Amino acid sequence: MTPLLKVTGLTRMYGSRLGCRDVTFDLWPGEVMGIVGESGSGKTTLLNCLSARLEPTAGRVEYDTREAGMQDIYAMGEARRRMLTRTDWGIVHQNPRDGLRLAVSAGANVGERLMAVGARHYGAIRSQALQWLDMVEIDADRIDDLPLTFSGGMLQRLQIARNLVTHPRLVFMDEPTGGLDVSVQARLLDLLRRLVTDLGLAAIVVTHDLAVARLLAHRLMVMRRGEVVETGLTDQVLDDPHHPYTQLLVSSVLTP
Amino acid sequence: MTAMIRVENLTKTYVLHTQGGVEIPVFAGVSLTAAAGQCLGLHGPSGSGKSTLLRCLYGNCKPDAGAIRVRHDGTEVDVASADPREVLAVRASTMGYVSQFLRAIPRVPALDVVAEPLRALGVPLEIARERAATLLERLRIPERLWRLAPATFSGGEQQRVNIARGFAAHTPVLLLDEPTASLDARNRAVVVELITEAKAGGAALVGVFHDDEVRAAVCDRVHTMRDRE
Amino acid sequence: MTAATGYNFAYLDDQTKRMIRRAILKAVAVPGYQVPFGSREMPLPYGWGTGGIQVTASVIGPDDRLKVIDQGADDTTNAVSIRRFFARTAGVATTDRTEEATIIQTRHRIPETPLAEGQILVYQVPIPEPLRWLEPRETETRRMHALADYGAMHVKLYEDVARFGRIATTYDYPVMVNGRYLMRPSPIPKFDNPKMHMNPALQLFGAGREKRIYAVPPFTEVRSLDFEDHPFAVQSWDQSCALCGSTESFLDEVVTDDKGGRMYVCSDTDYCGRRRDRKEAAE
Numbered sequence: 026m027t028p029l030l031k032v033t034g035l036t037r038m039y040g041s042r043l044g045c046r047d048v049t050f051d052l053w054p055g056e057v058m059g060i061v062g063e064s065g066s067g068k069t070t071l072l073n074c075l076s077a078r079l080e081p082t083a084g085r086v087e088y089d090t091r092e093a094g095m096q097d098i099y100a101m102g103e104a105r106r107r108m109l110t111r112t113d114w115g116i117v118h119q120n121p122r123d124g125l126r127l128a129v130s131a132g133a134n135v136g137e138r139l140m141a142v143g144a145r146h147y148g149a150i151r152s153q154a155l156q157w158l159d160m161v162e163i164d165a166d167r168i169d170d171l172p173l174t175f176s177g178g179m180l181q182r183l184q185i186a187r188n189l190v191t192h193p194r195l196v197f198m199d200e201p202t203g204g205l206d207v208s209v210q211a212r213l214l215d216l217l218r219r220l221v222t223d224l225g226l227a228a229i230v231v232t233h234d235l236a237v238a239r240l241l242a243h244r245l246m247v248m249r250r251g252e253v254v255e256t257g258l259t260d261q262v263l264d265d266p267h268h269p270y271t272q273l274l275v276s277s278v279l280t281p
Numbered sequence: 282m283t284a285m286i287r288v289e290n291l292t293k294t295y296v297l298h299t300q301g302g303v304e305i306p307v308f309a310g311v312s313l314t315a316a317a318g319q320c321l322g323l324h325g326p327s328g329s330g331k332s333t334l335l336r337c338l339y340g341n342c343k344p345d346a347g348a349i350r351v352r353h354d355g356t357e358v359d360v361a362s363a364d365p366r367e368v369l370a371v372r373a374s375t376m377g378y379v380s381q382f383l384r385a386i387p388r389v390p391a392l393d394v395v396a397e398p399l400r401a402l403g404v405p406l407e408i409a410r411e412r413a414a415t416l417l418e419r420l421r422i423p424e425r426l427w428r429l430a431p432a433t434f435s436g437g438e439q440q441r442v443n444i445a446r447g448f449a450a451h452t453p454v455l456l457l458d459e460p461t462a463s464l465d466a467r468n469r470a471v472v473v474e475l476i477t478e479a480k481a482g483g484a485a486l487v488g489v490f491h492d493d494e495v496r497a498a499v500c501d502r503v504h505t506m507r508d509r510e
Numbered sequence: 511m512t513a514a515t516g517y518n519f520a521y522l523d524d525q526t527k528r529m530i531r532r533a534i535l536k537a538v539a540v541p542g543y544q545v546p547f548g549s550r551e552m553p554l555p556y557g558w559g560t561g562g563i564q565v566t567a568s569v570i571g572p573d574d575r576l577k578v579i580d581q582g583a584d585d586t587t588n589a590v591s592i593r594r595f596f597a598r599t600a601g602v603a604t605t606d607r608t609e610e611a612t613i614i615q616t617r618h619r620i621p622e623t624p625l626a627e628g629q630i631l632v633y634q635v636p637i638p639e640p641l642r643w644l645e646p647r648e649t650e651t652r653r654m655h656a657l658a659d660y661g662a663m664h665v666k667l668y669e670d671v672a673r674f675g676r677i678a679t680t681y682d683y684p685v686m687v688n689g690r691y692l693m694r695p696s697p698i699p700k701f702d703n704p705k706m707h708m709n710p711a712l713q714l715f716g717a718g719r720e721k722r723i724y725a726v727p728p729f730t731e732v733r734s735l736d737f738e739d740h741p742f743a744v745q746s747w748d749q750s751c752a753l754c755g756s757t758e759s760f761l762d763e764v765v766t767d768d769k770g771g772r773m774y775v776c777s778d779t780d781y782c783g784r785r786r787d788r789k790e791a792a793e
């Protein structure tokens with residue numbers, strides 16, 4: 026078995042300012058990795074570099090493509106990279122408005138990726154859209170409604186359906202539950218957990234919420250000032266943190 | 282007699298960086314063996330590191346030195362140094378853990394909390410739920426609660442859901458951290474029964490039992506932890 | 511008619527014409543690709559056909575015969591003005607007859623009379639970018655064209671079917687040119703789309719405000735987008751033309767009074783007139 030994603034010495038500078046430095050790890054099929062750390066610790070920079078949206082200053086991101094095995098994602102042509110990001114990958118933005126087309130119906134939002142890879146049968150596209158809306162607990166009769174009429178939690182679930190419709194193997198999520206009410210968060214987390222397990226998805230989840238990390242991630246990477254300070258099994262990192270910063274992070278969480 | 286866990290020279294010290302770097306030594310040079318079909322009791326005064334040792338065995342705590350070799354899939358995996366995904370694989374099919382507290386997941390009903398370890402092994406949903414139901418019934422969780430998320434349950438009920446979850450998958454290794462702590466005599470007897478059955482099924486158990494009676498009933502051997510100096 | 515003095519032939523200076531011809535050559539070489547060009551200020555406002563006029567001015571010669579139509583008609587203000595403009599500045603002959611013209615500048619129609627080899631059809635284009643409705647950034651739409659990343663285009667058709675039960679887009683209906691570039695055919699009715707396919711004439715498209723030229727060379731494949739279960743189809747009418755009786759042409763609905771009276775007539779005035787002439791001659 027080979028890793029799905031292989032990251033080596035990844036560094037991103039913004040001029041002289043550090044985004045993230047020397048990040049190295051392997052992600053295996055079906056594995057969910059959480060990236061935690063406070064705001065400004067370089068989590069999002071790292072996620073953008075990993076998901077082919079921000080070219081790193083140094084280092085490599087390789088992905089085990091279906092057709093050609095391990096490929097450096099920044100060395101492949103843009104056409105292939107685009108195809109990869111919209112078929113085998115998913116990207117769930119913190120703000121669903123960034124990941125959805127607000128001017129077209131929910132069904133079209135879900136169907137777009139299918140059409141992008143060549144689906145040309147309206148009936149088939151629509152039935153798949155319905156199936157995915159059901160998977161993310163959105164009523165079938167909302168399929169022709171514009172996302173503008175959806176609540177925050179529904180929007181996020183719609184964004185997830187839109188991403189999963191092509192059966193990606195790797196999903197990037199940036200604070201997937203950020204900005205949602207606690208009760209809505211719980212529902213979304215449960216859904217994500219179930220989907221990730223049932224579909225055997227690998228995922229990289231950026232979050233500053235340690236409870237979210239514990240629930241979703243198999244392993245954790247703790248970042249501080251652009252560097253990874255601690256990694257390990259999620260419950261081990263949270264229950265027996267070794268690095269001073271992780272200890273501070275864990276001890277700072279308020280428990281209701 | 283097959284050794285399922287071999288612990289060698291295990292040392293653990295907590296360093297509290299947030300409190301001026303205070304070092305709290307927990308244990309040093311611990312070696313022990315847990316065999317299939319037996320229950321090993323960890324004994325010692327409060328604060329001697331029994332729970333920490335159990336957590337180390339489960340991979341939840343990271344020791345500073347030493348090895349924890351667990352027989353898994355025909356080989357030995359050193360939980361102390363293995364990759365997260367190896368530890369997770371060991372947990373999924375080889376090693377179960379009954380902690381003192383249930384970490385409830387919002388919205389997931391008790392029946393599915395118990396069935397989950399089986400589902401992770403690929404057991405079909407219906408069969409997994411059936412086995413979960415049998416365990417919940419034996420542990421006297423009223424059926425009307427099965428469909429509810431255990432977050433709202435009483436401490437004793439949560440503990441019993443936790444025990445059911447631990448015993449559901451029949452893992453060859455089972456770690457028990459005070460499984461009978463908040464149970465009444467009848468439920469304690471059920472737990473003793475479950476442990477006895479697991480032993481008969483060839484499982485290696487390692488447990489911390491505060492209750493002398495239970496310990497005497499289930500433990501084949503006892504490892505005594507020294508109080509730290 | 512002779513050219514007015516004091517103007518360059520066909521108004522534009524030679525440098526500009528060369529620049530536009532280079533753009534046209536490139537457009538012909540890459541069918542459906544939008545070539546940017548330095549659109550000039552013309553003596554009429556944007557939206558009145560400045561793109562089409564610049565293309566026509568760059569390809570027209572003294573021996574050409576020009577026809578100009580607006581929504582199929584030769585006698586509407588826009589058509590009359592443009593025809594007069596070239597008659598004055600280039601001194602070229604003009605005509606209403608489709609088959610006689612060497613260059614036909616059109617706004618929103620393709621003549622009913624089939625075009626022939628050697629003819630040039632010049633379209634006036636308001637918005638050349640077919641992806642604009644879903645992607646406002648020019649840099650992004652260009653990249654989408656470069657990568658032939660057109661899946662999202664079907665989203666629009668999907669929305670039509672979801673909302674109306676069929677593809678309800680009736681004009682400016684997107685097409686794939688030569689199996690490569692997605693193209694906006696300007697706001698012609700989709701009735702005219704099949705005429706673009708394998709047409710013997712050269713089709714040039716000019717967008718003055720947006721500063722783009724694109725082309726469909728003669729005998730080029732032009733396919734209208736559709737779904738397998740909702741194939742492309744053109745409009746049809748229950749009525750026939752009230753004037754010439756045609757059942758095959760694109761009909762305009764004309765309101766004749768304030769009591770609900772209406773009639774359907776050919777939008778192509780030349781086609782309609784010729785049919786009536788032939789009928790009269792036959793009687």
